[in-house]
Each structure stands twice: as C-alpha cells, then as structure tokens.
Amino acid sequence: MANKPVTLTLVKSLLGAAAMFLFAIFVMPPLYDVFCEVTGIGGKTGGRYEEDVAVAGVDTSRTVKVQFVATNNGEMDWVFKPTVYEVKVHPGEPTPVTFYAKNTTDRDMVGQAIPNVVPNNAAQHFLKTECFCFNSQPLAAGEEAELPLVFIVDRDLPPAVHTITLSYTLFDVTDRVAPGAVAKLD
Amino acid sequence: MAHGPAKGIGRWLFTTNHKDIGTMYLWFSFAMFLLGGFFAMLIRAELFQPGMQIMRPEFFNQMTTMHGVVMVFGAIMPAFVGLANWMIPLQIGAPDMALPRMNNLSFWILPFAFAILASTLFMDGGGPNFGWTFYAPLSTTYAPPSVNYFVFAMHIMGASSIMGSINIIATVLNMRAPGMTLMKMPMFVWTWLITAFLLVAVMPVLAGAVTMVLMDANFGTSFFDAAGGGDPVLFQHVFWFFGHPEVYIVILPAFGVVSAIIPTFSRKPLFGYSSMVYATAAIAFLSFIVWAHHMFTVGMPLTGELYFMYATMLIAVPTGVKVFNWISTMFKGALSFETPMLFAIAFVILFTIGGFTGLMLAIAPSDIQYHDTYFVVAHFHYVMVAGAVFSGTAAVYYWLPKWCGRMYNETMGKLQFWIAFIGFNITFFPQHFLGLAGMPRRYADYSLQFADWNMVSSIGAFIYGAAQLLFLYNVIATIVAGEKVSEPKTWEGAEGLEWTVATPAPYHTFSTPPEVK
Numbered sequence: 001m002a003n004k005p006v007t008l009t010l011v012k013s014l015l016g017a018a019a020m021f022l023f024a025i026f027v028m029p030p031l032y033d034v035f036c037e038v039t040g041i042g043g044k045t046g047g048r049y050e051e052d053v054a055v056a057g058v059d060t061s062r063t064v065k066v067q068f069v070a071t072n073n074g075e076m077d078w079v080f081k082p083t084v085y086e087v088k089v090h091p092g093e094p095t096p097v098t099f100y101a102k103n104t105t106d107r108d109m110v111g112q113a114i115p116n117v118v119p120n121n122a123a124q125h126f127l128k129t130e131c132f133c134f135n136s137q138p139l140a141a142g143e144e145a146e147l148p149l150v151f152i153v154d155r156d157l158p159p160a161v162h163t164i165t166l167s168y169t170l171f172d173v174t175d176r177v178a179p180g181a182v183a184k185l186d
Numbered sequence: 187m188a189h190g191p192a193k194g195i196g197r198w199l200f201t202t203n204h205k206d207i208g209t210m211y212l213w214f215s216f217a218m219f220l221l222g223g224f225f226a227m228l229i230r231a232e233l234f235q236p237g238m239q240i241m242r243p244e245f246f247n248q249m250t251t252m253h254g255v256v257m258v259f260g261a262i263m264p265a266f267v268g269l270a271n272w273m274i275p276l277q278i279g280a281p282d283m284a285l286p287r288m289n290n291l292s293f294w295i296l297p298f299a300f301a302i303l304a305s306t307l308f309m310d311g312g313g314p315n316f317g318w319t320f321y322a323p324l325s326t327t328y329a330p331p332s333v334n335y336f337v338f339a340m341h342i343m344g345a346s347s348i349m350g351s352i353n354i355i356a357t358v359l360n361m362r363a364p365g366m367t368l369m370k371m372p373m374f375v376w377t378w379l380i381t382a383f384l385l386v387a388v389m390p391v392l393a394g395a396v397t398m399v400l401m402d403a404n405f406g407t408s409f410f411d412a413a414g415g416g417d418p419v420l421f422q423h424v425f426w427f428f429g430h431p432e433v434y435i436v437i438l439p440a441f442g443v444v445s446a447i448i449p450t451f452s453r454k455p456l457f458g459y460s461s462m463v464y465a466t467a468a469i470a471f472l473s474f475i476v477w478a479h480h481m482f483t484v485g486m487p488l489t490g491e492l493y494f495m496y497a498t499m500l501i502a503v504p505t506g507v508k509v510f511n512w513i514s515t516m517f518k519g520a521l522s523f524e525t526p527m528l529f530a531i532a533f534v535i536l537f538t539i540g541g542f543t544g545l546m547l548a549i550a551p552s553d554i555q556y557h558d559t560y561f562v563v564a565h566f567h568y569v570m571v572a573g574a575v576f577s578g579t580a581a582v583y584y585w586l587p588k589w590c591g592r593m594y595n596e597t598m599g600k601l602q603f604w605i606a607f608i609g610f611n612i613t614f615f616p617q618h619f620l621g622l623a624g625m626p627r628r629y630a631d632y633s634l635q636f637a638d639w640n641m642v643s644s645i646g647a648f649i650y651g652a653a654q655l656l657f658l659y660n661v662i663a664t665i666v667a668g669e670k671v672s673e674p675k676t677w678e679g680a681e682g683l684e685w686t687v688a689t690p691a692p693y694h695t696f697s698t699p700p701e702v703k
Contacts, residue, residue, distance in 0.1 A: 005360045006284045013352040017390045024394025024424060029409055032420050041487055042419065073413070074327075114412045120487060171413030176406055 040123030043116040043167075048134055049127035049152065058092040059155050066153065069167040070099060076172045077105050078139070080113075083146070091155045094129060099168065101137060102144035110176075112136045113147075113168040122164045125154035136173055190693050199294075202286035203693065204271045207293050209589075211268025212582070214296060216658070218260030219575075221304070223651055225253040230613075230647035233640050236632055246630035247315035248307060254318025255336075258436065259343045260300050262574045266439040267292075267350045269581050270378045272589065274354060276684035276691065277372045279363025279700045284356035292349035299342035306332035317628060319429065322410035322421040326402040333403055337396045344389045351382035351389075358382075363683070365702035369463070372682050373456060376463050377442030380470045384431045384438075387474075391428040395421070419484050426477035434473045437537075437569060438466060440577035441508060444530045446682070447584050448512050451527035452519030453679035458511040465504035465511075472501045482553045491550040498548040502541065509538055524677075525599030529580035532607050533573060540568030543618065558628075561621025567614045579606070579657060586661065587676040591690030592668030598660050606653035612646025 036044045066089055068082035079102040089095045103109055113133040117123040128134075132147035139145060153164065191197045191206065201207060229249050232241055241249070271289065275282055283289050306313035314336040316324035325333055358379045362371070371379075398421075401407040408414025410421045449456045456462065479498045482491060512534050521527075543565040547553050556562060579602075587593050616639040621627075625636045632640065675685045683702070687695045 003284070003360070006356045009356040009359055010285065010352060013355055013386050017348050017352075017386050019390075020387055021390035021394050024391040024427075025397060028391075028394075028424055028427070029398075029416075029420055032417070032423060036417070039487075041490070042417065042485070112413050114415075169412065173413050176408075176414060 037124070040117075040120050043118055043120055043123050045115050045117055045123055045126055045128065048131070049129050058090050060090050062091055063088050064091060064153050064157065064161070065163040066095075066151075067163065067165045068097065068099070069165060071167065071169045073169050073171045076111065076170050078103050078109070078111060078170060079144075080111075080168075080170045089153055091153045091157055094150055094152050096130075096148065096150045099132065099147040099149065100144070101139065101147055101170070103139035103141060106141045108138070108140045109172060109174045110136050110138045112171045112173040114171065116167045116169070118165045118167070119161060121158055122161045125157040125161075126164060126166065127152045127154055133168065200290070202282070202290055204275050204283045204286070204289065205589075205691065205693065207283075207289050208268045208271030208273075210293055211264050211271060214293070215261050215263075215265035215268060218256050218264065218300060220654065220658070222253050222256035222261050223654055225249045225256065226647065227651050229253060230644040232630055233632070234644040235641065236634055236637050238631060241630070243630040244312060244315060247317075247628070248313040250628055251314045251317050251320075252303070252307070255303065255314070256300070257570075258318065258432070259340075259347075260296075262436050262570065262578070263347060264296060265578045266378075266381075266436075266574075267347075269374075269439065269443070269578070269585075270350075270354055273585065273684060274357055274375055274378060275361070276687065276695060277375050277682055278358065278361065278366050279683050279696050279702065280357060280361035281694065281696050281699075283353050284361050285353045288349050289353050292346045292353065295342050296346050299339045299346065302335050302342070303339040306330075306335045309335070319425060320396075320399065321425070322399060322402065322418050325399050326410055329399075329403055334400065337400045340396045341393055344393045347385050347389045351385035354378055354382040355386070363696070363699040363702050369460065370702060372442075373445035373459070373462055373466075374439070374442030377438040377445070377466050380466050381435050381438045384435050384470055384473065388428045388431040388435075391424065392432075395424045395428060398424070419481070422481045422484060423478065426480045427474075429480065430477040431470075431473040433566075433569070434469055436574050438470070440533070440574045441466065443577040443581040443584075444512060444533050447526045447530040447580055448515050448534075449681070450584075450677050450679045451522050451524060451530075452516045453521075454515055454519040455681070456511065457514035457517075458507070461507055462511055465507040468504040469501060472497065472504070476501065479548055479550075479553075482550045483557045495548055495550040499545060502545055505541055509534060509541075520679075524583075525594070525596060525603055526580040526584035528600065528603045528607075529576050529583065532603070533576045533580065536568055536572030536576070536610070540565055540573060543568065556621060558626055559621035560617040560625045560627055563627050564614050564617035564621060567617070571614070572610060576606075582661065584677075585684075586664055587668075587671050588684060588689055588691055590665050590668070591671060592664050593671045593676075594660055594664040594668055598656070598663070602653055602656045602660055605656065606650060609646050609649030609651075609653055613643050613650050614646070616640075616643045616646075 036042045037046060065086060067086050070080045070082055072078065072080055081100055083098045083100050087095060087097060101111065115133050117126045128149065128151050130148055130150040132149060137145065137147065198206065198210060228241065229246065232239055232246055271283065309332045311330035311332060313332055314320065315330060358375055398409040402410050408416040410416050410418050412418065445456055445462060476494060476498045478486060478490065478494045547556055547562065547565060583594060583599055620636055620639050623636065625632055672689055674687060674689055676689065683700060686700065
C-alpha cells in the first residue's frame with residue numbers, strides 16, 4: 001500500500017527512533033562528563049592544570065586542610081597509601097606530596113588511580129599540575145614506587161570550605177592496557 | 187467482500203490481519219505472564235521461610251531478574267500492544283493497521299527474543315543475575331557470559347516495540363474514519379497514541395544502554411568503568427532516562443482501558459474527557475524530567491535532589507485529575523458490577539494506593555530510608571500488577587464477547603476477581619511493612635524478624651497465582667463453550683464504534699469507513 005501520509009509518518013518515526021539511539025550513545029555520555037566537570041558534581045577533578053599560578057600569588061591569609069585517602073578497588077592486591085595523610089596549605093601555593101604503591105603479587109601489573117574530591121563544590125578548585133593519575137602505573141612483580149602529585153588549591157575556593165578530601169581509588173587495568181605496557185618493564 | 191482467514195498454520199505465520207495479530211500478541215503475553223509468574227512463585231517459595239530452602243542464591247538472583255524482564259517486556263507490554271491491535275482499528279473505524287506487514291514482523295520476532303532470553307537459564311554461568319535494571323558494573327565487569335544473549339534479546343524486544351508503536355502512530359494519525367477528529371477519539375486510542383510516542387522516544391535509549399553494556403563487557407570500552415574514565419552512575423542516568431517513561435508506557439494504556447470500562451458500567455459518559463487527554467499528555471511530558479528520583483542515594487547534590495523531588499511530586503497533579511475524573515464518572519451513575527467493572531474499580535483504588543506510596547518515595551530524605559527495600563517492591567507491584575495487570579484482565583473480560591461471540595461465565599469471572607483481589611493484597615500489602623522495617627530487596631534470605639510477614643506474603647502470592655490459572659480456565663471455557671451472543675452491543679451502557687460491528691467481530695471490519703457525527 002503506497003499510502004503517502006502513512007509512509008511519511010513511518011519515515012519520521014524511524015528517524016526519530018534512530019536519533020534517540022545515537023543520542024543515548026554519542027551525546028548522553030559526553031554531556032554527562034561535561035556536566036560533571038563544569039559543576040564538580042560527583043567530585044570529578046579536571047585534567048592537568050597548565051596555567052602559571054605565580055601570577056595570582058599565594059593567599060597566606062587562609063589555610064585549608066587537605067586530607068588524602070587511598071582505596072583499592074575490588075581485588076586489587078597492591079599496597080597503596082599516601083605517604084602523608086594530611087597537609088595544611090595556603091590557596092595558590094603549589095604543594096608536592098607522594099603516594100606509595102607496591103605490587104605485592106608475583107605478576108607484572110598495571111594500575112590506574114582515579115581521583116575524587118569531597119566536598120563537590122571544591123572539585124573544580126582543586127588543581128593538579130602533576131599527577132600519577134594522568135597515566136597508568138605499570139609495576140613489575142614485587143616492585144614499589146613513590147607516586148608524585150603536585151596540587152594547588154585555587155584562590156577562588158568557596159570560603160565555606162575548610163577541609164578538602166582527595167581520594168584515589170586504584171584499579172587493576174592490566175587486562176585493559178596494550179600488552180606492550182607490561183612487557184616494557186623488563 | 188474480501189476473503190476470510192487462510193487455512194492452517196499459514197494463517198498465523200503470514201497474517202497481516204490486525205485481529206489475528208492482536209490475538210497472537212494476547213496469547214503470547216499470557217504465556218509470558220505464566221512464565222514470569224512461575225518465576226515469582228519460585229521467589230516467594232524461597233522467601234517463605236528464612237534460610238535457604240529450595241535454591242542457591244545465584245539462582246534466586248536469576249529468578250528476580252528474569253521475573254522482572256519477562257513481566258515488563260514479555261507480559262505487560264505485548265498485552266497492551268495486542269489490545270491496541272484488536273481495538274484501535276475498531277475504535278477509529280479503520281479497516282486494519284496502517285502497516286500490516288510490519289505488524290506481522292513486530293509480533294513474530296518476539297517469541298525469538300524470549301526464547302533467547304529463557305535459554306540463558308541453561309547456559310554455563312547461568313542467566314542474567316543483575317536485576318531487571320542491569321546496573322553496571324553488575325552487568326559488565328561481574329556479569330555472567332550470558333549477558334550477551336540478554337543484550338541481544340533486549341535489542342529484539344526494543345525493535346518489536348518500536349515497530350509496534352510506529353504502526354500505532356501511523357494508524358491513529360492517518361486512518362481515522364471521516365469525522366473522527368482527534369478530540370473525538372476514545373481515551374484508549376489517545377492513551378495509546380501518547381504511549382507510542384513515548385516508546386519511539388525511549389526504547390532506542392534502552393537499546394543504547396544495552397549496546398554500551400555490550401561494549402563495556404566485551405570490547406574494552408569504559409562507558410561505565412571508572413578505571414577507564416567512565417562512570418557507573420552514568421549507566422543509571424541513561425537507564426532511568428528510559429526507565430521512567432517506561433513505567434508510564436506500562437500504565438497509560440491501562441488508564442485508557444479503565445476510561446472505557448467505567449463509563450460503560452456507570453451508564454454515563456466519561457467525566458472530563460478533554461482534561462483526561464491533557465492529563466495524559468502532561469504525565470507523558472513529566473516522565474522525561476524526573477528520572478533521577480530512582481537514584482536519590484547515588485550522591486546527588488542537594489539542588490538536584492530538590493529538583494527531582496518536586497518535579498516527581500508534580501506528577502501527582504495530572505494523575506489526581508484522572509482519578510478524580512474516574513470517580514466523578516461513577517458519581518450518581520447507574521452502576522452495575524460485572525467482572526470488568528470490578529477489576530476497573532479495584533484498579534482505581536489500588537493504583538491510587540500505589541500512587542501514594544510513590545509520593546512517599548518521592549520525598550528525597552525519606553527515600554534514603556526506603557531505597558531498595560520491600561517498600562519499593564510493594565509500591566511498584568501496586569501500580570504494575572493492580573494497575574497494568576488488573577486493567578488488562580478487565581479489558582479481556584470487557585471485549586472478549588466482542589472478540590469471540592461468546593459470553594464468559596459471570597460467576598466464574600467474579601470468583602476470579604475476588605481471589606485475585608484478596609490474593610494480591612495479602613501478597614503485597616505486608617511488603618510495605620517489611621520495607622519500612624528495613625528488609626532490603628533482591629536477597630534470597632532475610633533476618634528472623636521479617637519471617638512472619640514474608641510467610642503471609644508468600645501465601646498471598648500462591649493465592650494470586652491460582653487466580654491466574656482460573657483466568658486461563660475462564661478464557662478457554664468462554665471461547666470453547668461460552669453462551670453465544672450476537673447483538674453488536676454486549677453491554678447496554680457501552681459507546682463507541684467497536685460496538686457497531688457484528689458480534690463476533692467479522693474478520694474484516696470497516697472496509698467502507700463509517701460516518702462519525
């Protein structure tokens with residue numbers, strides 16, 4: 001039945017359905033990421049901070065407590081902990097700290113740390129100029145490492161925030177990365 | 187005049203007749219209803235007493251998952267598509283659906299989808315065990331290998347639903363009899379038109395969600411895996427963006443059925459027809475902007491919780507309009523209480539209870555206590571079972587004489603109603619208490635303090651299950667040996683084009699369109 005209005009309705013509906021499918025896969029996930037990054041919801045921090053912080057200077061009138069938490073995800077067997085659990089910093093001041101990781105298993109593995117900041121409204125004011133979380137961490141069996149992090153608490157941090165908790169969750173990504181990454185350890 | 191039905195199995199395999207396809211949808215959905223019901227009986231048997239009785243916890247998890255998927259996608263949705271196929275052409279004066287071949291295809295892929303889904307129970311590692319909501323990472327990192335079959339089955343069900351709803355949209359928009367303006371359409375047609383738009387909008391989102399699960403589980407993407415930069419909470423947003431409209435997809439056609447039955451047995455026209463139409467449209471619109479009330483405990487910011495809380499409560503307004511209109515239709519009507527009317531009145535009462543518990547769950551601070559407890563289970567069974575299933579049962583009793591030209595046995599119908607009504611409430615009312623007392627859902631075992639109400643609930647479930655077997659008996663007995671009826675109007679108070687054609691409805695109706703004044 002070549003009924004023109006029916007065909008038109010059919011084509012419009014099919015195009016609508018196809019558009020919603022593409023929307024779900026290609027628009028919703030990036031939109032969600034952008035939304036979380038802009039608002040800091042979910043404690044997501046940004047990528048590497050590149051700007052020159054010396055320009056703005058250090059706000060010595062204010063002191064913020066930064067606490068560190070390290071968690072192993074699932075069955076990740078490494079020892080993973082911060083070397084200091086708490087530092088007091090002034091906004092605008094670059095602060096280096098380290099985390100400690102040791103692969104206690106008898107196989108070469110790759111770990112990936114994912115950061116998260118509480119409270120949420122501090123997330124986009126917690127800037128990292130250098131972080132081990134920007135790359136995955138290959139460690140040979142029994143190997144240990146000091147993992148560097150340099151961060152700056154933004155001078156625009158909301159005044160109500162006095163304590164920031166930075167939490168890293170360490171994931172086992174050995175199976176996800178290219179096989180070469182583990183082999184390079186030798 | 188055109189020919190009658192073809193002979194033999196070919197009639198059913200190759201049919202493009204809306205009545206044949208409607209019949210197949212209805213029987214298929216009833217078979218799935220019994221299958222999903224069997225899973226439910228196993229769940230309630232295991233929960234009859236604390237401790238592990240008849241199954242391993244892994245199998246219990248597969249049962250809850252399969253029960254949910256089979257009931258939502260196999261029983262309720264195809265049942266309403268079947269009713270739409272049968273009744274929409276009859277109610278708008280069309281000779282058939284607009285796209286009859288696609289209609290055949292959309293039905294015949296369904297049995298394959300559910301065969302694939304059911305076969306996972308016999309696979310190594312078992313069937314899907316992550317709940318019907320298949321949250322990542324349960325359905326990705328920790329899923330059994332059969333998740334791929336689950337995904338494929340969901341894709342087929344989605345394709346079937348999308349085709350079915352496009353067919354309904356095309357039929358309603360293009361095939362109405364002369365004079366049948368949009369605002370003269372019966373409520374059942376209206377609610378289905380709006381449901382069909384919801385389906386076209388959100389079934390592809392479900393397809394997207396299962397596709398991303400498939401990619402994460404097999405192809406190393408990390409949409410929902412934090413280790414690769416994704417986020418498991420994203421899954422919940424995508425899923426509930428589909429899932430909340432989905433619950434209205436399940437209930438809106440039920441509203442339409444009840445809006446047909448209550449005026450008939452009140453012998454009054456439906457009160458507030460146009461407000462009914464606008465309320466349906468308002469509910470459909472609101473369903474897109476409230477999804478995160480399913481996820482109050484994921485750690486949303488306060489503003490988000492407040493927004494989703496108030497937006498959700500707003501839905502009570504159009505829903506309240508509907509309940510008000512049904513009651514006003516009955517007010518001062520010449521009521522009679524045949525089986526369809528009993529189910530319809532029970533629908534109004536029990537659905538309203540389910541709506542009120544929904545309001546309780548919408549309150550974000552209290553939801554943190556109720557979340558994932560049996561209170562939620564009680565809530566959505568009040569709206570899904572007492573809502574969708576009761577109205578589907580009412581629809582079958584209401585239109586069965588028109589379909590097969592035979593009258594069901596009123597005593598047996600009423601007997602089924604009372605067993606179902608009592609069994610349903612014994613099953614699900616105590617689950618409110620269990621939930622408020624803190625019993626979490628989806629566990630095969632529970633603490634001793636929950637034992638009494640669980641036993642009551644299980645006994646109710648067996649009673650309710652028995653009522654469905656009686657339903658099956660009633661339908662078969664009517665078709666085989668029911669008293670013959672031939673007047674076009676089965677019910678004296680019934681209005682609408684479907685009551686102008688002969689009884690039983692001939693194979694071809696409205697080959698020349700009727701005139702609607």
